[in-house]
Amino acid sequence: MDNKTRMLQTAMKAKAAAAVIARAATTDKNRALLILADALESQAHLLTEANTRDLASAKEQGLPPAMIGRLTLDAKTIRAMSAGLKNVAALPDPVGEISSLSQRPNGLMVGRMRIPLGVIGIIYESRPNVTIDAAALCLKSGNAVILRGGSEAIHSNLALGGLIQNALVECGLPADAVQVIPDTDRAAVFELLQLEDYIDLIIPRGGEELIRAVVGQSKIPIIKHYKGVCHIFVDSEVDQPMAIDICLNAKTQRPEVCNALETLLVHREAASSFLPPLANKMAAAGVTLRGCNLTRQILPMIEEATEEDWHQEYLDLVLSVKVVSGIGEAMEHIEKYGSLHTEAILTESYQNARRFIKEVNSSTVLVNASTRFSDGFELGLGAEIGISTTKLHAFGPMGLEELTTRKFIIYGNGQVRT
Amino acid sequence: MDNKTRMLQTAMKAKAAAAVIARAATTDKNRALLILADALESQAHLLTEANTRDLASAKEQGLPPAMIGRLTLDAKTIRAMSAGLKNVAALPDPVGEISSLSQRPNGLMVGRMRIPLGVIGIIYESRPNVTIDAAALCLKSGNAVILRGGSEAIHSNLALGGLIQNALVECGLPADAVQVIPDTDRAAVFELLQLEDYIDLIIPRGGEELIRAVVGQSKIPIIKHYKGVCHIFVDSEVDQPMAIDICLNAKTQRPEVCNALETLLVHREAASSFLPPLANKMAAAGVTLRGCNLTRQILPMIEEATEEDWHQEYLDLVLSVKVVSGIGEAMEHIEKYGSLHTEAILTESYQNARRFIKEVNSSTVLVNASTRFSDGFELGLGAEIGISTTKLHAFGPMGLEELTTRKFIIYGNGQVRT
Numbered sequence: 015m016d017n018k019t020r021m022l023q024t025a026m027k028a029k030a031a032a033a034v035i036a037r038a039a040t041t042d043k044n045r046a047l048l049i050l051a052d053a054l055e056s057q058a059h060l061l062t063e064a065n066t067r068d069l070a071s072a073k074e075q076g077l078p079p080a081m082i083g084r085l086t087l088d089a090k091t092i093r094a095m096s097a098g099l100k101n102v103a104a105l106p107d108p109v110g111e112i113s114s115l116s117q118r119p120n121g122l123m124v125g126r127m128r129i130p131l132g133v134i135g136i137i138y139e140s141r142p143n144v145t146i147d148a149a150a151l152c153l154k155s156g157n158a159v160i161l162r163g164g165s166e167a168i169h170s171n172l173a174l175g176g177l178i179q180n181a182l183v184e185c186g187l188p189a190d191a192v193q194v195i196p197d198t199d200r201a202a203v204f205e206l207l208q209l210e211d212y213i214d215l216i217i218p219r220g221g222e223e224l225i226r227a228v229v230g231q232s233k234i235p236i237i238k239h240y241k242g243v244c245h246i247f248v249d250s251e252v253d254q255p256m257a258i259d260i261c262l263n264a265k266t267q268r269p270e271v272c273n274a275l276e277t278l279l280v281h282r283e284a285a286s287s288f289l290p291p292l293a294n295k296m297a298a299a300g301v302t303l304r305g306c307n308l309t310r311q312i313l314p315m316i317e318e319a320t321e322e323d324w325h326q327e328y329l330d331l332v333l334s335v336k337v338v339s340g341i342g343e344a345m346e347h348i349e350k351y352g353s354l355h356t357e358a359i360l361t362e363s364y365q366n367a368r369r370f371i372k373e374v375n376s377s378t379v380l381v382n383a384s385t386r387f388s389d390g391f392e393l394g395l396g397a398e399i400g401i402s403t404t405k406l407h408a409f410g411p412m413g414l415e416e417l418t419t420r421k422f423i424i425y426g427n428g429q430v431r432t
Numbered sequence: 433m434d435n436k437t438r439m440l441q442t443a444m445k446a447k448a449a450a451a452v453i454a455r456a457a458t459t460d461k462n463r464a465l466l467i468l469a470d471a472l473e474s475q476a477h478l479l480t481e482a483n484t485r486d487l488a489s490a491k492e493q494g495l496p497p498a499m500i501g502r503l504t505l506d507a508k509t510i511r512a513m514s515a516g517l518k519n520v521a522a523l524p525d526p527v528g529e530i531s532s533l534s535q536r537p538n539g540l541m542v543g544r545m546r547i548p549l550g551v552i553g554i555i556y557e558s559r560p561n562v563t564i565d566a567a568a569l570c571l572k573s574g575n576a577v578i579l580r581g582g583s584e585a586i587h588s589n590l591a592l593g594g595l596i597q598n599a600l601v602e603c604g605l606p607a608d609a610v611q612v613i614p615d616t617d618r619a620a621v622f623e624l625l626q627l628e629d630y631i632d633l634i635i636p637r638g639g640e641e642l643i644r645a646v647v648g649q650s651k652i653p654i655i656k657h658y659k660g661v662c663h664i665f666v667d668s669e670v671d672q673p674m675a676i677d678i679c680l681n682a683k684t685q686r687p688e689v690c691n692a693l694e695t696l697l698v699h700r701e702a703a704s705s706f707l708p709p710l711a712n713k714m715a716a717a718g719v720t721l722r723g724c725n726l727t728r729q730i731l732p733m734i735e736e737a738t739e740e741d742w743h744q745e746y747l748d749l750v751l752s753v754k755v756v757s758g759i760g761e762a763m764e765h766i767e768k769y770g771s772l773h774t775e776a777i778l779t780e781s782y783q784n785a786r787r788f789i790k791e792v793n794s795s796t797v798l799v800n801a802s803t804r805f806s807d808g809f810e811l812g813l814g815a816e817i818g819i820s821t822t823k824l825h826a827f828g829p830m831g832l833e834e835l836t837t838r839k840f841i842i843y844g845n846g847q848v849r850t
Contacts, residue, residue: 116812127789259848260846375600375839410838411528429800
């Protein structure tokens, strides 16, 4: 069977399963999640066997150690996936929630009821734990999902997919509600991306190149973020020890993730007292600074930041630093070079905190806290399926609610329109 | 200047204006709406002059009377536009509204603030009043808008656009926040639809052909509905006089609109008593019925409904009728032939009302009321920019809130992530 026919069959099965899973009882969905959580641990040998095959070919192909680390399923990562499933089972079910119910002057009771989106396609890179996380969130929110992970994790993903489908069937839910695509070539993904009559949403997770390729090939709605060029603006009135802690945390706690700090903007009145101690701490943490001319007057040993640096998502222990005349210039810089992801102001000024929160329209805006909090778990969503930096449907970290929509429900007693 | 360059300039001006209008004070936005409301009436002669030119060429081209009716700006339609502006001015401003503000265990205060989408492109057909309605809703919700109406209304739309820009400038707001495109050829629209870096959302309003053309040409997110094949299911336990009133209202009050009834599904136990009096009333209202075989056993004089009829959005005094075995078959028919727009159940059964509301996932689902209530004003949104039958971002009638999104706002006092 050719790619096109197989992907069409996958999508048709997903759509049929979506109609069933949309109406599934919360108890059945939760039971499947808990059975799966147990199965991951009791069948761990199956997973590590499959993972060993992926790791062997990854080493053969000479993949970098960081990528091999992300690919590895060991007792610890399996325990973490199992715990994640139990967390999702414990979250409230968003489906069926009624809001804004009120009476119109003619007696109609009008409200909105939350319903699943339908069929979601998730296209992601090496981490096999995404297979479990994404399946759990889609199942809990009543959606069917088609999962297409990276070719380097194919055996691990198929083994996980098998356990997921067993758990679904054990609870009387359709196995096709979670399908892992066995194809590893890009031609199959392309065919999947054409099926707009069957798939309601595509979420690509991975590098900018992967995401641009998906966007370029599909007419299905896509929720995405290309990159996170996150900024912190250190104001003139600021608690400097707090600011140093926050900047260090934002840059170094996990430099490889999208909510890490990439560009630091410093008020010129704070620069001469703030930058030297910051530079010492950053150097001790292994961070290379690149600065504008004013920064280099204070820190002459650092490299010059070029125009390219201001656009850069380093995902590494590198930080660009710019001295600005005040909050106005800081916000202009963010507007010009930012990626609508996450920005923070560190300030003791009530006026500037209020202005920054109001006028910076990135998906997450913080006062006196680390950019690393831009995350579904940290913000209280209970889970995270991804982060959106496009404004339609969802903006910022996305949890269960963002995998649903709301229909209007109307209770009448004979009303006609006049 | 070629189309591409001109459209790019339009979009760049809109994006610059969007940054200003997003931060505009509610009082300034409302003042502009009220100044415009007055200008429409005091400058009515300008509008009717421009409209006369459109009407003359419409008659020359032999456009049908219904289309000429929709194109006409007279004292009454101008008064209605002016009243509409005053209504929008009186609605609450959605921008800046903070919701879900609560404290995390680490002391972070996390909430969401409503912000505009940015630049919205609206592509529509003959009615010049859409120019005013759409401009008003986009302005109130802090968005810049690019309006491209039908070529047959070009003089009317440009005259309205002039008055809108005057009102903006008088209130210190950027004229480019509302731009009416002077082009009447489709090549210019095509260029506009390519500008995904400048335009955040496209809303096409008009016939299915227009909407499919827009969807086929753009990668910008689009909110749309292709058609409204709306159903009413008349259950076995039903207040029959009420059901007749509702069906008549849904079919005949405005047969040409998308929330009008197109297919009636009748429980077989109600059919023999319900269909004859309904058919009499429908005939008196000029409605032609087309029925399934079971329907024609009760109403032998009517035409047979073909497979094509069940897919049909008549937008006319025609109604297809099918007798079904119960709520299950009714919901299967809706799932197969429906357009996710609006469906109603007429019933005295608590169980069936509950089941229909829960399981039918169209954008508006009603019990014992006319499908004609699927409308932003009727549902209490205060206004309507369009109706979405796609589930991403908005589903159903869209008001001011649907022209905005929400960013995360976080107030900390030094929190770092561990």
